[in-house]
Amino acid sequence: MSEKVKKALIWIRGILESESIQYQVVGGLAVRIHGGTRPVADIDIYIPKSSASKLLQHVQPYISKPLTHYVEEAWDLEYFQLIYEGQKIEIGLSPGTKIFDKRTSKWLELEIDYGVSVNGIYEGDEVPVMPIPALVAYKSVLDRDVDRIDVAELTQTLAR
Numbered sequence: 001m002s003e004k005v006k007k008a009l010i011w012i013r014g015i016l017e018s019e020s021i022q023y024q025v026v027g028g029l030a031v032r033i034h035g036g037t038r039p040v041a042d043i044d045i046y047i048p049k050s051s052a053s054k055l056l057q058h059v060q061p062y063i064s065k066p067l068t069h070y071v072e073e074a075w076d077l078e079y080f081q082l083i084y085e086g087q088k089i090e091i092g093l094s095p096g097t098k099i100f101d102k103r104t105s106k107w108l109e110l111e112i113d114y115g116v117s118v119n120g121i122y123e124g125d126e127v128p129v130m131p132i133p134a135l136v137a138y139k140s141v142l143d144r145d146v147d148r149i150d151v152a153e154l155t156q157t158l159a160r
Contacts, residue, residue: 005029005040006123008087012045013127015058021051022114026092026130026138031150033120033129035157038149042088046112049078049093056080064088074100074142076107101141110138132158 009029016023025033027044047055052067065081077097082089094112101108117128130138136154139147 002040002087004085004087005043006125008043008084008089009122009127010125011084012043012059012082012089013125015055016045016047019051019054019058021047021055023047023128024112024114024117024130025120025127026112026135028146028150029122030120030129030135031139031154033122033127034132034135034154036150036153038146038153042090044090044092046092046094046097048114049096052080052091052093055091062089067093074102074144076100077110099138099141102143103141108141 024046025044026046027042028036028038029040029043031038032040056067059082062082062084063080064083067078067080069078075097077092079090079092082091095109097110097112098107099110113134114128116131116134118131119126120129132154136151136158139150
């Protein structure tokens with residue numbers, strides 16, 4: 001487990017919760033929370049679009065990529081990136097995120113349902129996390145090497 005990830009997660013969680021902003025941890029950190037073994041590269045979080053300005057007022061000094069619409073690799077979304085004590089945090093806005101399905105060569109809407117978040121623990125810190133079935137579904141669509149590793153580990157977790 002990474003001390004850098006833990007510190008950044010505690011920091012961003014504190015801001016989100018102090019402003020009563022709904023959020024959901026996704027990506028590699030969510031996989032790790034659900035029992036995955038791959039090291040966490042960045043912290044991926046979604047928040048509602050309507051809450052972006054509330055969060056941005058607290059994180060201005062840490063912004064490394066400004067809030068705008070990006071189309072990068074397999075992603076079509078509005079997001080911004082923070083660097084907190086050397087740890088990258090990416091905050092995506094929902095609704096509106098699309099991911100590219102390599103198998104069908106089509107863009108698909110990524111539904112972030114905050115109401116189905118499950119409580120997960122990372123280094124003693126509790127956060128709302130994307131449930132395993134939703135995580136498997138979206139990582140299966142992305143189908144990158146890291147996603148295949150994550151899907152295999154998450155599938156084993158579901159089978160237990």
